[in-house]
Amino acid sequence: MSGGDHTDVEKGLDPLAGVAVADPGVYAGEHDSALPSDGAWARFDAYNKKLERKLGIESRGIERVPESARPDKHLWGNTMIWLSANTVLPTFGIGILGPLLFYMGLGDSMLTILFFNLVTACIPAYMSTFGPALGLRQMTSSRFSWGFYGAKFVALLNCIACVGWSIINTIAGAQTLEAVAEYKISAAAGVVIIALVTLVLGLFGYKLVHRFERFAWIPSLVSFLVLLGVSAKHLVNVPMPVGRAEAASVLSFGGVIFGFAVGWSSLSSDYNVYMPAESNKWKVFMWTYIGLIFPLVLVQWLGAAVGAAAMVNTDWMAAYTANELGGLLHAVLVPAIGGGGKFFMVILVLSVVANNIINVYSYGLSLSVISIYLAAVPRLVWPCVITAIYIPLAIVGANHFAATLEDFMNVLGYWLAIYCTVVLEEHFIFRKGDHANYNAAETWNRKSLLPVGYAAAASMCFGAAGAAVGMAQVWWTGPIGKAVGGPYGGDLGFELAGAFTAVTFPIFRYFERKYIR
DSSP states (O other), X not given: OOHHHHHHXXXXXXXXTSSBSSOTTTTTTOSSSOOOSSSHHHHXXXXXXXXXXXXXXXXXXXXOOOGGGOXXXXXXXXXXXXXXXXXXXXXXXXXXXXXXXXXXXXXXXXXXXXXXXXXXXXXHHHHTTHHHHHOOOHHHHTHHHHOHHHHHHHHHHHHHHHHHHHHHXXXXXXXXXXXXXXXXXXXXXXXXXXXHHHHHHHTSOHHHHHHHHHHHHHHHHHHHHHHXXXXXXXXXXXXXXXXXXXXXXHHHXXXXXXXXXXXXXXXXXXXXXXXXXXXXXXXXXXXXXXXXXXXXXXXXXXXXXXXXXXXXXXXXXXXXXXXXXXXXXXXXXXXXXXXXXXHHHHHHHHHHHHHHHHHHHHHHHHXXXXXXXXXXXXXXXXXXXXXXXXXXXXXXXXXXXXXXXXXXXXXHHHHHXXXXXXXXXXXXXXXXXXXXXXXXXXXXXXXXXXXXSHHHHHHHHHHHHHHHHHOBOSSOBOHHHHHHHGGGOOOOHHHHHHHHHHHHHHHHHHHIIIIIO
């Protein structure tokens, strides 16, 4: 800490914001959901915040950040955090699925990557505008559309998603680390190493996350450029299939791409709540969009190119068949540049941390929305909890990266299509697209002034029905999914989940506002 930070701590202030930690009224009992202003819980919370300040951990939780506590005026920081979070090994892993899992050609893989990402990245980019405008984390601002209790449910789903993301990312890194060590260590050891590095960085919150993500993309970018250089002479354009089978592959691969990109929507405003309320929302949108779209498209294109080349390169395919993502990277890099290839593989392993740290940080925030008493638990506990949960699960799935990734991304896409549709329709239809209509400072924690949530719950049921009839998974293929893709199945789950929700939510919300007020 600097000398100024020490002064803030001595005054009992948040070392990040330089203002009183507690939002006025949060612990004064004037809100519908608040810890008692005195008694054991209030004392416990005070001790927690004192401990967190001494450790340099961000003390503020889901409380609204007042306008006087917004020191982060660098809107380009939105680009840096998402650039680092997506210039990572799992993004490359998404790209290889086009040729190697869905048997697509290089051309149609790249076109699917481009168009699905161009559209999907708009969703988390726009969601990020809620952070500066409302001063609230993403799950907290969900109360304005999902209701006070409905937001608890979506926060629970987001906690599950954070665990799932962490598992997928850690499996990708563990497979690669195992290959670097020439399989002298187990994937389980790789999982533990990556998880512990993530844990150390994820403990300290907003400020350290931004500092780390500002530069983490640079070594990852260099590593991907090296990978492109050594693989370039082997790249080929695998012919594009035609017919219903190809349509099914495009839809299913597109669903995976959608799930990966839209996954940031449930936490995108967690990382800019300290930016000024008067920040131009279109600048916030564009800085975030830039940070998302470039790595999503370019890194996935590289993955698709390497995956397509593996379809005709027997050595690469043998390595992928035996050891999936880690084996493929080893087969591409090590024969070409020897020890240098292993060095760049290690850099790509460490890139996983830049993605996982987002999930570890947001997990604790989502838990705090579920219960005010969970919010009173010391911040440093929750990164330890999520780490303890995902380590054994990642170890179990360590040898099944592609299948786990496909299943998780599709399911993630289903529920996030519903979640985002409700939030955006509430914003544009019922609040006229104006963040000022939320009156966030007065209403964010008063359930009597928030929606009941019946409309969101009812439309979610319809959205789930849409996902069920449109999905095409190993464990279930809906009638519409089967009709589109024939025996192969074409996944229309997220499209129909969003469409069913979009049609029903305005109707339910109209009657909710009219009769329940």
